[in-house]
């Protein structure tokens with residue numbers, strides 16, 4: 265009987281699940297049949313709330329707003345959101361709810377490290393936790409969907425938006441994108457702990473020519489398939505409900521009018537059933553790109569290529585005419601509207617369009633959230649150099665100096681409801697940590713007998729991010745001088761750097777005794793820095809983007825391809841290696857790698873092999889180590905990267921302990937788009953390395969066989 269029961273229960277759940285989908289689709293079909301063409305176009309419009317304050321009620325009541333973009337904390341409140349939603353539900357003819365959206369990128373009220381920093385933690389569980397924390401704060405504030413994660417692979421620190429992605433590597437952008445989508449969306453989007461995820465910017469934005477934001481790109485189809493698309497596939501497979509198209513063109517065809525990427529790949533091949541959304545004015549800008557001669561043509565090119573919703577610009581208002589003229593089939597509009605309505609159902613907006621605005625404040629910036637942000641801040645920091653001056657003692661005397669010692673400018677870009685007044689500064693963090701046992705002397709007051717000086721350097725959050733592209737990523741001269749002066753006084757110099765992108769640190773390498781990359785760590789900046797400086801947290805971050813020796817090396821990344829003459833492809837004045845490579849980061853302890861073993865040196869195309877390595881903590885304190893596994897496909901139908909990260913783990917290893925770390929390497933980990941742009945496996949010889957950075961040397965070989 266029990267077996268019968270289980271089987272029935274299984275089937276009933278299954279049918280129930282299918283019924284819900286078909287029920288939803290039936291509701292959408294019914295709703296669509298009632299909608300006028302104008303109302304359908306209204307669902308495809310996402311105006312910016314701030315810019316419609318005077319006539320917003322009429323716009324909503326007329327069914328012209330499918331979604332609102334951006335919120336401005338000066339006047340967007342949970343109750344205001346409910347008021348606007350009520351107009352949509354009660355005043356518009358069909359009562360279709362609105363999706364409220366915003367850039368919740370690295371926190372909403374409690375801000376955690378910028379994405380480039382968080383990725384240096386190599387901790388996917390942490391990424392999921394902080395996304396989940398942000399989702400709850402944002403949803404209870406009335407944000408239904410966030411324009412995040414940003415998974416644009418970037419290898420050019422001149423581009424200010426490198427700060428927003430998860431670094432230079434395809435796998436890391438893929439797995440962090442997946443973890444972030446899962447953290448945002450949870451297992452039920454209708455719950456007010458979760459928000460919808462709109463992954464961006466689709467696609468190839470990180471390759472903007474010359475590191476100039478929104479500049480054109482030249483991307484071969486194969487590079488698109490093997491490097492820039494996979495992180496989006498990972499986010500879509502994780503269930504992202506929307507995809508935002510990028511500003512750039514893709515080898516001449518703007519992303520917002522690119523049928524190949526939006527329809528052929530995203531919708532047809534990947535089966536994406538959410539909606540595509542343009543970036544800010546990107547439909548209007550098709551005219552600047554020179555592929556549309558007027559507003560109506562821009563709208564027609566975009567929607568016929570698969571762009572469902574338009575952000576801010578109102579080109580889509582021309583579609584009523586376009587449909588009547590036959591330039592756009594009404595079925596194309598219907599499909600776009602269906603996708604938008606589908607996500608509104610998934611978000612539960614039809615059944616539960618309002619948020620509990622009484623509860624909102626209770627979930628913002630809680631102690632628990634601050635603790636998590638503090639943990640993320642410390643886990644993201646990367647120790648690049650340490651002559652033994654770190655960790656610091658909590659007693660005695662410390663000179664602190666530098667422009668970021670008492671700065672609250674630690675939140676980076678996209679700070680939502682975050683407030684820099686809530687930021688813990690470095691000095692505050694040190695005082696919290698040492699509780700009066702440490703005498704703090706400000707640099708300018710220091711005496712010559714003081715031994716150690718802590719210099720807090722970096723760049724303002726307004727110096728990186730969107731449109732903030734620069735040709736020189738060298739640490740500023742004034743900051744180099746600070747380090748040199750301190751050294752000249754015979755000090756032990758500890759440099760903590762709050763940067764939003766890889767910097768050229770070459771000028772301070774001979775003067776700083778320790779260098780800690782802190783990124784923009786968020787609300788708990790000072791406490792997180794103090795946790796690491798005084799050793800309560802053993803730094804375990806590893807770079808996810810290469811730090812160049814000099815600007816002229818840019819773009820520089822570990823997974824480039826081997827030239828026909830490897831010995832000749834460097835510069836006359838410098839080698840082709842970065843100052844600090846991808847995957848590099850120090851600890852307060854040391855790890856030794858040995859005993860690399862493989863279960864077999866042949867891997868069948870339908871099989872897997874295990875790769876194990878012993879990692880010994882040969883230092884005096886416990887620490888986490890990011891163990892990385894790289895491969896190189898030696899002979900293939902196209903030239904393959906000289907190294908590719910395929911696996912990683914982050915074990916915590918006690919002092920003196922040896923752990924055997926085992927990876928399961930399956931053939932599918934080696935699949936790529938070959939010379940015919942077919943996603944496939946090609947048999948042949950592979951090199952394999954395992955170690956603590958992309959320069960690791962412990963190696964082995966294996967052959968992939970049919």
Ligand code: GLC
Nearest residue numbers: 333334367411464543544730
């Ligand atoms: C911006 C950005 C995009 C952001 C959008 C809405 O221009 O390119 O990342 O999500 O506008 O703020």
